[in-house]
Amino acid sequence: xxxxxxxxxxxxxxxxxxxxxxxxxxxxxxxxxxxxxxxxxxxxxxxxxxxxxxxxxxxxxxxxxxxxxxxxxxxxxxxxxxxxxxxxxxxxxxxxxxxxxxxxxxxxxxxxxxxxxxxxxxxxxxxxxxxxxxxxxxxxxxxxxxxxxxxxxxxxxxxxxxxxxxxxxxxxxxxxxxxxxxxxxxxxxxxxxxxxxxxxxxxxxxxxxxxxxxxxxxxxxxxxxxxxxxxxxxxxxxxxxxxxxxxxxx
Amino acid sequence: xxxxxxxxxxxxxxxxxxxxxxxxxxxxxxxxxxxxxxxxxxxxxxxxxxxxxxxxxxxxxxxxxxxxxxxxxxxxxxxxxxxxxxxxxxxxxxxxxxxxxxxxxxxxxxxxxxxxxxxxxxxxxxxxxxxxxxxxxxxxxxxxxxxxxxxxxxxxxxxxxxxxxxxxxxxxxxxxxxxxxxxxxxxxxxxxxxxxxxxxxxxxxxxxxxxxxxxxxxxxxxxxxxxxxxxxxxxxxxxxxxxxxxxxxx
DNA sequence: CGGTAATTTGAGCCATTTCAAACTGTGTGG
DNA sequence: CCACACAGTTTGAAATGGCTCAAATTACCG
Numbered sequence: 001x002x003x004x005x006x007x008x009x010x011x012x013x014x015x016x017x018x019x020x021x022x023x024x025x026x027x028x029x030x031x032x033x034x035x036x037x038x039x040x041x042x043x044x045x046x047x048x049x050x051x052x053x054x055x056x057x058x059x060x061x062x063x064x065x066x067x068x069x070x071x072x073x074x075x076x077x078x079x080x081x082x083x084x085x086x087x088x089x090x091x092x093x094x095x096x097x098x099x100x101x102x103x104x105x106x107x108x109x110x111x112x113x114x115x116x117x118x119x120x121x122x123x124x125x126x127x128x129x130x131x132x133x134x135x136x137x138x139x140x141x142x143x144x145x146x147x148x149x150x151x152x153x154x155x156x157x158x159x160x161x162x163x164x165x166x167x168x169x170x171x172x173x174x175x176x177x178x179x180x181x182x183x184x185x186x187x188x189x190x191x192x193x194x195x196x197x198x199x200x201x202x203x204x205x206x207x208x209x210x211x212x213x214x215x216x217x218x219x220x221x222x223x224x225x226x227x228x229x230x231x232x233x234x235x236x237x238x239x240x241x242x243x244x245x246x247x248x249x250x
Numbered sequence: 251x252x253x254x255x256x257x258x259x260x261x262x263x264x265x266x267x268x269x270x271x272x273x274x275x276x277x278x279x280x281x282x283x284x285x286x287x288x289x290x291x292x293x294x295x296x297x298x299x300x301x302x303x304x305x306x307x308x309x310x311x312x313x314x315x316x317x318x319x320x321x322x323x324x325x326x327x328x329x330x331x332x333x334x335x336x337x338x339x340x341x342x343x344x345x346x347x348x349x350x351x352x353x354x355x356x357x358x359x360x361x362x363x364x365x366x367x368x369x370x371x372x373x374x375x376x377x378x379x380x381x382x383x384x385x386x387x388x389x390x391x392x393x394x395x396x397x398x399x400x401x402x403x404x405x406x407x408x409x410x411x412x413x414x415x416x417x418x419x420x421x422x423x424x425x426x427x428x429x430x431x432x433x434x435x436x437x438x439x440x441x442x443x444x445x446x447x448x449x450x451x452x453x454x455x456x457x458x459x460x461x462x463x464x465x466x467x468x469x470x471x472x473x474x475x476x477x478x479x480x481x482x483x484x485x486x487x488x489x490x491x492x493x494x495x496x497x498x499x500x
Numbered sequence: 501c502g503g504t505a506a507t508t509t510g511a512g513c514c515a516t517t518t519c520a521a522a523c524t525g526t527g528t529g530g
Numbered sequence: 531c532c533a534c535a536c537a538g539t540t541t542g543a544a545a546t547g548g549c550t551c552a553a554a555t556t557a558c559c560g
Contacts (some may be wrong), residue, residue, distance in 0.1 A: 009253030069388060080407045082503050088407040101396055108400040135385045138392060145395035150358040152402035157330045157338040159409035164548065166314050195507065203410030208548055226557085243332050414516070445539065455517060460540055476525090 020044060024120070029096035029182060030070050034140040042133075048125035052113035058099075061110045066124050069099040069119055074117025075192040079110045079200075089201040091151070092193060101145050114192050161202045162243065167202040168212040169241035172222065176232060191228040270294060274370070279432060280320050280344035284390040292383075296376035302363035306441045308349075311360045316374050319349040322489050324367025325442040329360045329450075339451040341401070342443060346432055351395050412493065417452040418462040419491035422472065426482060441478040 019042040021032060024086070053056055059067070061080065076093040089113060090109055093099055102108050131138045158167055160191070172189065180186030191198070199209045216222045221238055223231040232238060271282060271294040285293060299322070301307055309317070311330060320356045325345040340359055343349055349369070352358050376472070381388045408417055422439065430436030466472045471488055473481040484489060 078403075080403060082407070082411060084493060086411040088410040090403045090406050102400060103393060103396045104400065108403055131389075132385070134387065135382075138385065138388050139381075142388060142395060143353060145392060145399060146353045147396060148399055149402065150352060150354060152399065152406065153328075153330060153340045153358055155406055156340050156402065157332070158408060159406060160338040160450075161332060161336040191310045200410075205549060206507080207509085207550085212509070213546095243334060456539080457518085457541085458516060461516095464540070 008016045021047070024072070026070065026072055026096040030120075031098055031137065031140050032070075034136050035134070037135075039134055042130060046122055046130065047073055050119045050121045052117045052119065054115055055114060056113045056117075058113060058119070059107050060110040061108065062106050062245060065100060065102055065107045066106060067100060068122045068124065068127055070120040071095050071097045071099060071123075072118040072120055075114040076117060076119075077112050077193065077201075079112060080108075081110070087200045088203070089197060090155075091148075092197075092201065094178070094192075095184060098141075098144050099134050099150065101141065114197065163209050164202075164204055164212050164240055165215070166211060167204065167244050168198075168216070169238050171198065171202060172230060172232060173235075173238055188225060188229045188231050191230060210211060252393045264319075270367065271297070274322070276320065276322055276346040280370075280388050281348055281387065281394060282320075284386050285384070289384055289387075292380060293372075296372055296380065298371045300369045300371045302367045302369065304363060304365055306367075308361040308363060308369070309357050311358065312356050313351055315350060315357045316353060317350060318372045318374060318377055320369055320370040320372075321345050321347045321349060322368040325364040326367060327362050327364050327400075327443065327447055327451075329361070329362060330358075337450045338453070341448060342399075342447075344428070344432060344442075348391075348394050351391065351398060364369055364447065414452075414454055414458050414462050415465070415491055416493050417454065418448075418459060418466070419488050421448065421452060422480060422482060422484075423492060438475060438479045440483050441480060 011142050018236060021027065021040050022037075024032065032040065032043060050069075052074070058076065059065075073095055076097075076099060077089050078091040078093070080088045080090055081105070086176070092114070093111075099111060100107065131141070158170055162170065175191070176186045176189040179189055184190070191200075193208045195209050199206045202209065204212075213222070213224065216238075217224060219234075219237070221232075221234045221241075223233050225231055271277065271290050272287075274280070277283060282290065282293060293500070300319075302324070308319070308326065311316075321343050323345055326347075326349060328340045328341040342364070343361075349361060350357065381391070406464050412420065412462055413475055416434070424441040426436045427443070429439055434440070441457065443451075445456045445459050449456045452459065454462075463472070463474065466488075467474060469484075471482075471484045471491075473483050475481055
């Protein structure tokens with residue numbers, strides 16, 4: 001599990017948003033898209049930008065949930081651990097995704113930056129005040145939570161009932177579709193995460209993930225272009241491998 | 251998969267609440283607990299009681315999500331299917347639980363009554379009007395969703411990384427704790443669902459679940475008292491088997 | 501260009517599955 | 531009240547998909 005880096009370091013920076021929420025890079029897809037101009041200004045006063053480096057811990061499972069975040073750039077993994085070290089990744093986050101919906105007292109999982117990552121941070125107190133005043137925001141959050149719930153259920157189906165091949169195929173397709181929804185290229189799909197991360201997300205071992213990639217490559221269904229890029233050469237074959245089950249898992 | 255019964259039958263009844271929400275049997279634990287008396291009255295005008303019999307389908311995955319429900323009595327299973335029939339149960343619901351949080355256009359899973367079950371049904375249109383007027387209710391729903399999300403993540407850890415023994419132990423403890431939270435006896439814990447349901451929830455086969463129960467029984471950690479009752483004889487042994495991971499999964 | 505981490509490949513093993521059969525409880529009809 | 535039928539559960543034996551352990555290869559970085 002190599003890239004589990006210094007869990008102690010503080011985020012490199014933590015300052016008021018410089019450019020302003022109005023021209024936030026993820027404005028269109030983030031929760032803020034539901035805000036009126038005046039509300040956006042209030043939002044701007046409570047958010048801070050925070051930068052994390054590769055492998056850095058953002059928060060830990062069990063810790064008081066004092067902050068909510070929006071991913072601005074980079075990628076984040078959500079992790080649950082068993083005492084003996086077995087690891088399950090419960091989700092990957094990309095720009096525009098919301099982090100920390102648990103309005104519970106403590107975080108239900110740890111979050112780590114996969115690559116260099118910029119987050120938009122909101123204090124829980126502040127956001128609760130805002131939520132009380134802007135029902136629309138709460139509504140949007142509920143929608144976000146509902147969406148996550150759907151993804152979680154797809155993932156349960158994957159973990160409980162799919163074969164290794166089906167898991168990997170589902171993962172690739174789902175990642176590709178998600179990239180597209182967020183305005184990134186969907187076909188050479190970019191894997192920001194390591195094989196170990198993928199394995200811990202799919203409930204497999206690194207070796208099995210690797211072997212499955214190899215099988216897909218030899219069958220000319222995908223092509224590994226290096227640098228984490230995967231060309232989905234035969235999309236319909238991939239769809240076939242998913243066993244017709246739905247594909248929206250990540 | 252024996253108890254997959256007539257998926258066509260309509261709920262036996264569908265009428266205005268007779269006794270009134272004020273003395274609803276699950277008032278204290280359901281979402282309605284967040285309502286003021288006046289609001290409760292509005293709620294009462296939009297809810298209907300519906301009765302389902304053992305095995306009856308409540309709604310199907312993919313169908314327009316026109317209703318939300320509260321479980322009044324009985325038990326419900328949430329199901330996702332692969333085209334070839336593989337089945338994953340994503341959750342069990344008991345009195346007080348909320349059904350259909352997905353505010354998405356369609357249901358993400360099917361729901362079936364495990365035993366005879368009474369539900370409190372709300373039309374989606376109606377509930378949305380109510381949500382717009384009663385921010386408190388929306389807040390409560392968000393809390394509910396957050397709670398479900400936590401449970402879903404625990405379940406991903408279970409499905410992705412725990413052994414059969416750990417899964418079964420987690421399941422029993424979690425069911426027991428949940429029963430207690432809802433005011434039912436936690437120690438002879440009552441299993442409303444079949445071995446097949448348990449297997450499909452834990453990502454195992456019926457045979458493996460049965461064998462694991464037997465092993466626990468022979469180790470005097472549990473005792474099967476018949477009629478779906480399981481005595482948790484050695485609770486600390488059970489906790490040990492969970493591998494220290496947290497136990498709140500159902 | 502060397503050193504280290506990540507990925508891939510190989511071989512044997514094991515937990516769980518699969519296939520099959522016996523057992524148990526429950527409701528039904530005679 | 532008993533015998534039968536049926537569904538659910540348990541048990542057994544064999545097969546296997548993915549895991550473990552180990553080593554080779556490749557990619558990355560200073």
